Amino acid sequence: xxxxxxxxxYLVTQMGNDKSIKCEQNLGHDTMYxxxxxxxxxxxxxxxxxxxxxxxxxxxxxxxxxxxxxKAHLNLHINSLELGDSAVYFCASSRQGERNIQYFGAGTRLxxx
Amino acid sequence: xxxxEEDPQALSIQEGENATMNCSYKTSINNLQWYRQNSGxxxxxxxxxxxNEREKHSGRLRVTLDTSKKSSxxxxxxxxxxxxxxxxxxxxSGTYKYIFGTGxxxxxxx
Numbered sequence: 001x002x003x004x005x006x007x008x009x010y011l012v013t014q015m016g017n018d019k020s021i022k023c024e025q026n027l028g029h030d031t032m033y034x035x036x037x038x039x040x041x042x043x044x045x046x047x048x049x050x051x052x053x054x055x056x057x058x059x060x061x062x063x064x065x066x067x068x069x070x071k072a073h074l075n076l077h078i079n080s081l082e083l084g085d086s087a088v089y090f091c092a093s094s095r096q097g098e099r100n101i102q103y104f105g106a107g108t109r110l111x112x113x
Numbered sequence: 114x115x116x117x118e119e120d121p122q123a124l125s126i127q128e129g130e131n132a133t134m135n136c137s138y139k140t141s142i143n144n145l146q147w148y149r150q151n152s153g154x155x156x157x158x159x160x161x162x163x164x165n166e167r168e169k170h171s172g173r174l175r176v177t178l179d180t181s182k183k184s185s186x187x188x189x190x191x192x193x194x195x196x197x198x199x200x201x202x203x204x205x206s207g208t209y210k211y212i213f214g215t216g217x218x219x220x221x222x223x
Contacts, residue, residue: 004155041199042215043156043201043216045210045211056210090155092156100143100161101158101161102156102211106153106155107153107154107155
């Protein structure tokens with residue numbers, strides 16, 4: 001059983017489109033995260049949710065909107081996709097009290113053409 | 114930039130040799146962690162060292178922390194081809210925010 005699963009694994013789309021990436025964790029964790037890893041492998045946090053509440057929102061364009069319907073899910077919706085959005089997006093989760101250890105999904109490779 | 118830095122950026126060694134990679138960070142931390150990323154995969158947690166610890170071991174891994182120099186090192190002993198991956202350090206100051214370094218790409222040649 002995959003602990004943190006993201007779908008889709010690959011996403012190829014045209015500029016200007018709107019797309020969503022889904023993330024689910026079955027670890028019972030209460031905190032979930034979205035990261036962006038660029039072509040140089042820099043991994044930067046975008047958002048963090050704790051118990052469905054947004055607690056970290058880095059300087060991310062408002063075209064990116066996370067949505068957490070419940071503690072086990074954190075989806076990422078991106079409007080008006082741009083070339084610079086091409087990257088690998090990782091979802092992660094952690095447990096209260098052990099929140100320093102994060103468990104990552106396999107990533108979603110987004111290519112904007 | 115808040116980004117930490119790993120050194121070296123790339124490392125190529127023979128199987129059986131030891132691999133050492135270093136990490137520098139910029140802020141005061143509660144703990145520092147090392148993660149491994151295999152090609153095309155997510156990061157996997159390896160080891161966590163708290164700010165009041167100086168050294169920690171886990172199997173073939175040894176991590177040191179020098180808070181006065183804001184640096185940490187990861188030593189992998191008796192390396193194997195399966196250790197080929199990118200290695201990242203991440204520092205956290207106790208919030209939910211993690212600052213990941215730029216990574217060291219390790220290649221272990223069989």
